Amino acid sequence: MKTKSLLFVLFVMLVVLFSGCDLFSGKPGTVEIAVKLADGTPVKNIELSLREKDKIIDEGGTNEKGLLKLSAKAGKYQLIGSIVTETHEILINEEVVIEKNKTVNKLVTVQNLGKLSINVKDKLNGPLSGAEVTIKDSNKAAVTKVTATTDQVEALLKPGTYYIDVKKDDVTLEDHEVTLTSALVTVNITLDIYPTYNLALNKDYRMLKPAEGGYPDTEKELTNGVVGAASFGNAEWVGTLGGEERLQVIVVDLDKEYLVTKATVVGLKDGTAGIDLPLGITVAISSDGVNWTPLEKQTYELPPEEPKQVVRTHEQKVGDNARFVAYKFDQSTNWLFLGEIEVYGTQHTATDVPGDLATIDLAEIF
Numbered sequence: 001m002k003t004k005s006l007l008f009v010l011f012v013m014l015v016v017l018f019s020g021c022d023l024f025s026g027k028p029g030t031v032e033i034a035v036k037l038a039d040g041t042p043v044k045n046i047e048l049s050l051r052e053k054d055k056i057i058d059e060g061g062t063n064e065k066g067l068l069k070l071s072a073k074a075g076k077y078q079l080i081g082s083i084v085t086e087t088h089e090i091l092i093n094e095e096v097v098i099e100k101n102k103t104v105n106k107l108v109t110v111q112n113l114g115k116l117s118i119n120v121k122d123k124l125n126g127p128l129s130g131a132e133v134t135i136k137d138s139n140k141a142a143v144t145k146v147t148a149t150t151d152q153v154e155a156l157l158k159p160g161t162y163y164i165d166v167k168k169d170d171v172t173l174e175d176h177e178v179t180l181t182s183a184l185v186t187v188n189i190t191l192d193i194y195p196t197y198n199l200a201l202n203k204d205y206r207m208l209k210p211a212e213g214g215y216p217d218t219e220k221e222l223t224n225g226v227v228g229a230a231s232f233g234n235a236e237w238v239g240t241l242g243g244e245e246r247l248q249v250i251v252v253d254l255d256k257e258y259l260v261t262k263a264t265v266v267g268l269k270d271g272t273a274g275i276d277l278p279l280g281i282t283v284a285i286s287s288d289g290v291n292w293t294p295l296e297k298q299t300y301e302l303p304p305e306e307p308k309q310v311v312r313t314h315e316q317k318v319g320d321n322a323r324f325v326a327y328k329f330d331q332s333t334n335w336l337f338l339g340e341i342e343v344y345g346t347q348h349t350a351t352d353v354p355g356d357l358a359t360i361d362l363a364e365i366f
């Protein structure tokens, strides 16, 4: 019995010793992986996994700096991943040795890969967002086509010759040639477009029918650059009544004549208060406040499934010179709630022209 007990104790001690050893060697170590181009440019959003034979031990994607930390117990592993570009696919298969309780560094330098960074600029060298950018290969066949949300487009591609087309509105620049090396190559492309600004901001305007007392226009609220929340109770809304004709006319004075690109107006629907958006909006432009050019009326069907309270922006393309911009509203309800009028145009086209907002007959414009 005594010997058996001793053997048992010895067995337990051995188990504890071995499991302790195993526990110790099993303490994880970390590898910090850096994925870079040949010139040191980080490569982001690359999915990598740490594998032991075919088993994935840890995985993740590289961050903005091209870095990724993966953990495993001490040992040798394969680092597996792939970079899929519009032109080719590069496989990553590297050996990584992880040491217990340590962080080791692993640099993965990707060969045969370049990063093209395209910056789109306006004629005054400012950032121009929203352009359609097409990257074409050396045979001028499209490789990728994107509409940029900002002024920048980035693409990972095989080194070589590329041609870039950039299009915004009706302005196009074609076949801008670029040689991409195994590096970050930045290209600035300038489109023949002037930047536009809200020329109506803080400008004077007049309304055919004045704001109602409960929803007043205290401080030129239609050009103050602020739009209220989707509720008639918000003080930013200017409320007017349409009267028998259910009609309102508003004229804004830009002070000078400009090339106007578009005119917008923000309206409120509040089904809890009998306020709906207009059924029709007509914009007219004038340089002198006497002779007016009406643009085509835009009509709306008001969908019943819309939310009860909603803010909508009406937009009218213009593309002509004007100092005065008039809006006519065909009201669906007697109440009309407006939040902001914006008139976009180019600053460099400013021209002094005679005209007087105070003498315009608003009832005679349309």
Ligand SMILES: [Ca+2]
Residues within 6 Å of the ligand: 221, 222, 223, 224, 225, 226, 227, 228, 236, 339, 340, 341
């Ligand atoms: Ca406003």
